[in-house]
Amino acid sequence: MLxxxxxxxxxxxxxxxxxxxxxQLKHFSQSQSVIILRDSIIEANPPxxxxxxxxxxxxxxxxxxxxxVSSPSFRGTTAQQTSVIWNGINVNSQLNGxxxxxxxxxxxxxxxxxxxxxxxxxxxxxxxxxAISLNNEVVFGKSLSQSVRAAYGSFNTAALAYRLQFGTxxxxxxxxxxxxxxxxxxxxxxxxxxxxxxxxRNLGFNANAGYQFGxxxxxxxxxxxxxxxxxxxxxxxxxxxTKYRDSxxxxxxxxxxFAGRFISRSKIAxxxxxxxxxxxxxxxxxxxxxxxxxxxxxDLTFNLNEKIRLNGIADFTQHAGWVSSLVSQKRQIxxxxxxxxxxxxxxxxxxxxxxxxxxxxxxxxxxFSFGTLYRISEKYKLKGNVSKNxxxxxxxxLYWDGLGxxxxxxxxxxxxxxxxxxxxxxxSLSITAYHSDIxxxxxxxxxxxxxxxxxxxxxxxxxxxxxxCRWNTKINTHxxxxxxxxxxxQSENAVTGKQLVYVPFHKITASAGYGFxxxxxxxxxxxxxxxxxxxxxxxxxxxxxxxxxxxxxAYDFGRKDHLKLGCHVRNLWNENYQSVEGRxxxxxxxxxxxxxxx
Numbered sequence: 001m002l003x004x005x006x007x008x009x010x011x012x013x014x015x016x017x018x019x020x021x022x023x024q025l026k027h028f029s030q031s032q033s034v035i036i037l038r039d040s041i042i043e044a045n046p047p048x049x050x051x052x053x054x055x056x057x058x059x060x061x062x063x064x065x066x067x068x069v070s071s072p073s074f075r076g077t078t079a080q081q082t083s084v085i086w087n088g089i090n091v092n093s094q095l096n097g098x099x100x101x102x103x104x105x106x107x108x109x110x111x112x113x114x115x116x117x118x119x120x121x122x123x124x125x126x127x128x129x130x131a132i133s134l135n136n137e138v139v140f141g142k143s144l145s146q147s148v149r150a151a152y153g154s155f156n157t158a159a160l161a162y163r164l165q166f167g168t169x170x171x172x173x174x175x176x177x178x179x180x181x182x183x184x185x186x187x188x189x190x191x192x193x194x195x196x197x198x199x200x201r202n203l204g205f206n207a208n209a210g211y212q213f214g215x216x217x218x219x220x221x222x223x224x225x226x227x228x229x230x231x232x233x234x235x236x237x238x239x240x241x242t243k244y245r246d247s248x249x250x251x252x253x254x255x256x257x258f259a260g261r262f263i264s265r266s267k268i269a270x271x272x273x274x275x276x277x278x279x280x281x282x283x284x285x286x287x288x289x290x291x292x293x294x295x296x297x298x299d300l301t302f303n304l305n306e307k308i309r310l311n312g313i314a315d316f317t318q319h320a321g322w323v324s325s326l327v328s329q330k331r332q333i334x335x336x337x338x339x340x341x342x343x344x345x346x347x348x349x350x351x352x353x354x355x356x357x358x359x360x361x362x363x364x365x366x367x368f369s370f371g372t373l374y375r376i377s378e379k380y381k382l383k384g385n386v387s388k389n390x391x392x393x394x395x396x397x398l399y400w401d402g403l404g405x406x407x408x409x410x411x412x413x414x415x416x417x418x419x420x421x422x423x424x425x426x427x428s429l430s431i432t433a434y435h436s437d438i439x440x441x442x443x444x445x446x447x448x449x450x451x452x453x454x455x456x457x458x459x460x461x462x463x464x465x466x467x468x469c470r471w472n473t474k475i476n477t478h479x480x481x482x483x484x485x486x487x488x489x490q491s492e493n494a495v496t497g498k499q500l501v502y503v504p505f506h507k508i509t510a511s512a513g514y515g516f517x518x519x520x521x522x523x524x525x526x527x528x529x530x531x532x533x534x535x536x537x538x539x540x541x542x543x544x545x546x547x548x549x550x551x552x553x554a555y556d557f558g559r560k561d562h563l564k565l566g567c568h569v570r571n572l573w574n575e576n577y578q579s580v581e582g583r584x585x586x587x588x589x590x591x592x593x594x595x596x597x598x
Contacts, residue, residue: 021089023265024122025113025133027309028339031371031385033419033432033466042106042150043595044522044552047111047159047180049101053132054097055524055550057114058466058487060507061101062107063579065233066155066586067184067200070102073432074129075116076462076491076503080442081391081411082311083119083127086134087222087252089269089297090123092276094319094331095289097126097394101247103228105178107149107161108206110137116466117434118415120389121337121353124315128389128413128438136174138210143167146598153568153591157182170212178204184233186586188576193584195233197281202228216259222252225327231281235582241282246275265299291321291395321395329399333359337539347375362392362410365402383419383432388412393442397454405454413438427471436462437494459494479515484508498537502580504545518556520566527551533581546577556560562597 029547035057045052050070053059059082060073071079080097083090092099122564144166163176167540181201185260187194203226210220219246234241249272256533257264265279271293295317302310319331335357343349350372357364393408419432440456465488472481491503499505505531513522526548534541554566567590574588 022085022113022133022135022264023299024088024113024311024313024339025085027341028122028311028353028501029115030341030349030373031351031383032417033430033570035114035468037106037112037114039110042109045106045179047105047107047151047161047303049104049106049132052106052112053101053114055337055509055511055526056483057486057509058116058134058485058507059114060487060504060528061579062502063102063585064583065184065195065198065580066186067102067182068198068230068233068583069100071098072101072132073503074465075436075466075487076489077129077436077438079444080394081126081128081413083123083131084134085131086224086250087121087136087254088133089250089252089267089271089295089438090126091250091271092126093276094291094293094321095273096396097391103202103226103248104134105161105180105204107163107178107205108136108176108224109134110174111135116432117385117417118369118387118389118413118436120367120391121339121387123146124335124355124357125410126391128391128411128415128436136206136208136222138174138208138324139165139167140169140170140172140210140212141167142169147562147596149593149595151591151593153587154373155182155186155586157183157184157591159593168214172210173208175205175207177206186589188584188587189574189578194237194301195584195586196237198229198230198233200230200568202226216257219255220252220254220256222250222254224248233583240280243278243281244275245278246273248273261303263301263303265296265297265301267299269293269295269297271295289321289396291319293320294318307343309341311337311341313337313339319395321399329395331359331395332362333357342420349373359392364392364410365390365412379423381421384417384422386414386416388414391442393454397442403453408442408454409440409456411438411440411456411518426473427469429470430466430468432466434462434466438462460491461494461501462489462491464489464491477517479533480513482510482512484510493535496535498534498535501533501535502531502543504531520554520556521552523549523551528579543578543581546575547573548575549573558597562595566593566595567591568593 028127037056050061054061061070063070072082084099086091100477105435114132119131124133147163149161159180161178166173185195186196206224208222210218231247252269255266274290276288278286297315299313315335317333321329337355339353341351353369355367362568364551367388369387374382391411396404397408413436415436417432417434421430438460440459442454443457444452444454467486469484487507489503491500492498508527511524528546530542531543534543549570549572550570552568554564557563569590571588576587578584
């Protein structure tokens with residue numbers, strides 16, 4: 001035993017374990033569909049997460065116009081059923097249960113990982129449709145690099161981003177900021193629509209630092225600050241002009257300790273969010289929401305041997321919120337999770353997880369997840385996963401002045417998915433089919449007078465399929481790549497048999513890229529099927545399908561450093577389309593950008 005311990009102590013620390021903070025994503029997601037977006041893809045796409053994810057993943061987005069509120073739909077679910085994970089911590093707003101993806105810049109992160117299917121065992125409430133992980137990697141080793149990106153385009157839209165990476169053997173620092181602003185006053189071709197009162201601006205700052213002390217200990221600190229202001233675009237010129245101000249600050253401190261086969265991670269996080277909504281910009285009165293979240297987490301991993309990994313997680317979260325009425329509300333959640341990953345052979349492995357939460361507001365079911373991966377050959381893999389997930393009501397669901405419903409029950413969902421992956425030469429193909437049963441789904445439904453309020457009304461059944469095909473090759477100085485994503489979602493009320501509102505049956509994303517020496521050219525196409533806007537699926541009340549094509553051309557002038565000048569043409573064929581009823585998106589528009597890395 002002593003010899004084994006000595007040998008274990010002498011084993012080198014897996015640096016990758018230090019670089020990433022979301023270790024569960026890497027070690028307990030082998031049986032589910034995962035898409036990883038790295039620096040090069042993030043850089044080549046629009047700065048907002050909406051533009052990046054809508055064109056590179058299966059996610060469908062509702063946008064109230066360019067730069068306005070944007071919410072995702074994952075596998076036929078709602079925005080509240082999509083978890084947003086920042087360096088391993090769930091950062092979904094506890095005020096409205098979702099994240100506005102037009103307030104987050106993709107350039108603030110090194111990688112963005114999209115994990116389809118249930119994830120409540122790993123991430124707790126809301127991970128029913130899937131999870132989006134925003135990761136900042138703390139990289140050790142001698143390094144010094146900087147990058148600046150500036151862009152300007154149609155509707156007086158400007159963006160600026162800066163990033164610094166500095167590292168030594170024991171210290172790492174990555175910091176940066178981003179700024180975006182736009183007059184956002186576009187019109188459609190016939191001037192039958194003008195985007196009035198749509199201006200926006202926002203600022204973001206992030207810093208990520210790591211330090212190694214001793215032979216086996218690392219401490220890491222992450223922070224992200226955001227402040228934004230938007231005027232909400234009008235549907236009718238006679239509408240009152242409104243505006244919205246919000247700010248968020250996230251702080252995360254982590255201590256990693258390596259002791260032979262044990263890896264210990266201790267985290268403490270503080271998340272603050274605040275918004276003010278002005279119903280009339282001529283009036284100083286506003287409604288507001290404010291929330292402070294304190295999260296403590298202890299994570300212990302034990303590598304029994306090279307094939308078996310055990311992971312126990314204890315987590316405590318306290319939310320303290322105020323929703324306009326100046327009456328504070330608190331919610332405390334304690335949870336325990338146990339995860340197992342076992343590689344039985346080179347071909348077969350499985351994952352098993354359980355989670356139990358205790359709250360002072362709700363009874364939480366025992367959550368579970370079981371998945372398996374079988375390699376038929378080096379080129380062909382089969383996957384399967386089943387899980388039970390849940391979501392608790394948000395503060396707005398419960399307490400919003402005059403609209404909240406304090407009698408709501410949590411949602412629960414059981415999901416099953418089966419997938420296969422095939423790789424042949426430079427081409428890969430993945431197909432995933434899934435089914436989900438959701439009970440007590442929380443939905444905001446219209447009351448008398450057209451006022452919306454939440455209730456547990458629906459049992460929902462979801463059936464769908466996701467297909468991804470990717471190909472790339474390099475011939476001398478020519479690089480070529482092509483991607484095709486197709487998603488089908490039948491997400492219906494189990495009682496009425498009607499498709500849920502704002503869930504398209506079909507979504508297709510296609511892209512192609514060509515590089516030659518210092519030149520690069522890409523084209524992306526997005527097809528989104530029609531969506532119903534009424535629960536009775538009235539065919540007269542739909543948002544029609546739309547096709548949008550974007551193109552980009554860039555040239556790298558740099559010799560030693562990287563100096564790239566590029567141009568994006570968005571909505572190339574001038575499609576006149578809406579994402580949300582009455583909220584038109586811009587037609588053809590252009591931006592120029594300059595990226596300098598040194």
